[in-house]
Amino acid sequence: MTETEFRALWEAEKPVYQAWGAFVADSVKSALKSKNKDLDSFLKIPAKCRLKDDTSLIDKAFYRPEKKYEDPFNEIEDKVGVRFVVLLLNDIKEICDLIENSPMWTFDACKHFDKDKETSPLLFTYQSVHYILRPRNDIQTDSVLVPSTTPCEVQIRTLLQHAHAELTHDAIYKAKRTVKPGVHRTVAKSMALIETTDDFFASVTAQLNYGPLEEFGILDKLDNIYFTNTGMHSHTQKSSLLIWDKFEQCVNGQLVKNIQKFLDTDSHIFKIVKDNPASNILYSQSTLLFVYWMLKKKKARLLSDWPLSRKILESLAHDAGISIPVE
Incomplete structure (x- = not known):
């Protein structure tokens, strides 16, 4: 597939991805409401879907040497995404349970920091839970037919993890020059501090809210x-x-x-x-x-x-x- 063909297909498919992303966001929020969650307080940042920026998508598909796609359009799974930012690690688990038990989609848990900690216990790095969700069957939403092959990336983070990601994503992963080892080490130390603080928050909340x-x-x-x-x-x-x-x-x-x-x-x-x-x-x-x-x-x-x-x-x-x- 040429870059021109990729661009044309992406323009044609944008409404499908937008509809599927909005469906995922609304479904999770509706499920949280059914559990009596006040979304204004439970979600620390409003959850809404976003389409990947055209330039960023083209760059990822064709110009990044670490990415070698045979079929870039179908292999790139984060063309639309939804992010849920919560306060506590236990809040992440609640959203994970809703996602994994929903009959509306299939899911691929492509990243989970608990598993990362098991495989690399001494490594402190970017933390987030990532899923790729696809409709269990073709669905009609917002007058758009969404095929069952359509992916949507879901990220679930605590507020501290989100702050870390917002700082480091542009500063390091999009850096225009080689990042020195000392910078990576400082970022790793900050992630260790965030993980410790998240644990403290969870402990304090448990003591305050359980008796x-x-x-x-x-x-x-x-x-x-x-x-x-x-x-x-x-x-x-x-x-x-x-x-x-x-x-x-x-x-x-x-x-x-x-x-x-x-x-x-x-x-x-x-x-x-x-x-x-x-x-x-x-x-x-x-x-x-x-x-x-x-x-x-x-x-x-x-x-x-x-x-x-x-x-x-x-x-x-x-x-x-x-x-x-x-x-």
């Missing part, structure tokens, strides 16, 4: 009880987290069963919730069920350590017909 509440699935179970009996979805806010933090010692594997037993005999609690949805923000949170249980079973402890305004607690107790001293 008895998560161990026993308390919030999910209470949310389910709340919805089943009120028809409303619970919306956990910072106020609830302050309550749970203060009474974490009360959380155990029997807590939800004890709350349910209490509610079975005091079912009027749910009528209070439905009659007062806007009078108190706690009424929109399933943590309210825990507070009423504490008012009934551990009132002294609740009054002693209550972290919010006392007037809020007095209002809740009044609505439930529970007597507490008024300050």
